[in-house]
Amino acid sequence: MIKKINQFIDKHLGIIFLIPGLSVIIFILAYPVITNIFISFTNKHLIYKGYKFIGFENYIMTFKEDVFNTAIFNTFIFTFASIILQFLIGLITALILNKPLKGIIFFRLALIIPYAFPPIVIALLWKWLLSKMYGVYNFFLMHLNLIDQPIPWLGHPDTSMFATVVVNVWFGFPLFTLGILAGLQSIPSEQYEVARIEGANWYQTFWYVTLPNILTIVGIIIILRTIWIFNTFDLIYVLTGGGPINSTLTLPIYGYIVGWKNGLLGETAAVAMFLFFILMIFTFFYFRLFKIDEDQYGKN
């Protein structure tokens, strides 16, 4: 009998191993996600009881909102500005950290520190650093004669998005640094040797040797970070709350406000679906762009 059980387990271990994790995921996610899809077609309200089916009205209403369009615009600006700057700083720092310089370990430690900060602490700390009255950065900038008077970085619609992106870049570039550095260190030195013998200059070496070798890791980090940044909530929520005058209002914040402040759960659900579809398109596109096989585990 025991032998039979063992044989059964051995034969179906693939499925058995999936059961614990998948059952928790299905228990926690399936119901809310399906409810979410359903609610997005109803006029359900946070406080008022009862709801009826209203078709695509939530989607139509949402798209008609000016604020929603502002939120889309802000989300794209926030995501792409953050990704590009994080990637560039990550690339520059990784390239230098890969050089045989003295004291590199110290710089390496210093450069990964921001990534250890929880979003809530980042938001509060940077509010303090950028404060108009007591902010130390305003003091520095005035000292360097870059600005004449203290600027309310997070409190003015002209600077708030810029400041939010800076905060996000500060937090996120170390992942690129670490990832690209790991990629660089895995490049066989023979490849550089060949490039040198062929008489390649530094940018040819970079373009034909370095870049192809780090492309996959860069691609993976860009995919992961795009999803994370696109869905950023707590950082922006605590830093600016989406303001002032909606200047940092992104889609997750918008969806949250529509649901919790205005009580329009149907519209929140529609926003969630919209976000989900955008990210699906992104992910698909990135997988193709960086030639990452999304079914890499489907192969064997």
Added chain:
Amino acid sequence: MEKINFREKFFYYGLLGFFSIFSIFPLYWMIASSIRPYTEVYQTPPLLFTVNLDFTAYKTVLTLTPFIKMFWNSLYISIITTLICTIFSAMAGHSLARMRFKGKKLITRGVLLAYIFPQILLVLPLYVMLVRFGLGNSHFGLILTYMTFSFPFCVWMLTAYFLTIPEDLEEAAYIDGASKFRVFTTIIIPLSKPGLAAAAIFTFIHAWNEFLYALVFLNSDKKSTLAVGIYRLMSGEIFDWQSILASSTMMVFPILIIYLFLQKYIVAGLTAGATKG
């Protein structure tokens, strides 16, 4: 070994110095502001160096707020989540990396979609559901939720990691008559320590940092986690920057230690995914 001349060296150190100050200054300023006398915190122009040490803010936070209780809540929620998530995702990852069965592609895609879904906008339906199951205002509900949100990424990372392990070893074990379960525990797991560590670190930090779900799910200070506790300090009646900075410092500390000592594992998972490609 490439030679670096003086001008290049100057240029490299200049850039490194600039970015290092950019990344490290906020940490310095957070600690420096939290350990000086109250009056010096709001002084203009600000004092760049803390001369008079004063730990009153730490004393205030530790004695007048339920900080220690919340720290403990965060710690044990994070540890339990990490244990469950790492074990479950190692099993699922192994299954997806090595076993053959129907519907594998569907599961892979499903896990990827679960990862993409904007979790933040599920907070309400999920809360309603947990309350219905009697898990409202409970740590257990929060642990299940955190586990769910970290699971897809960990599975993805570990599957890629397991695929980098050569199959020859396992095949030798199978020929010797070992069961699949035995191969998993005695060959795969020991060889995958860096990948498992990466998954564990990721899960721990996600749970430690998470804010919105903890804010919505737990409605008493006694059950609250650290992220919510610090936020409540800010939205409380007395808006005291120094207490916020002191508690922030204490919240960052554990993660900082993890990062400084285990940083190589953080990339281990990512690079496994990349080299496989």
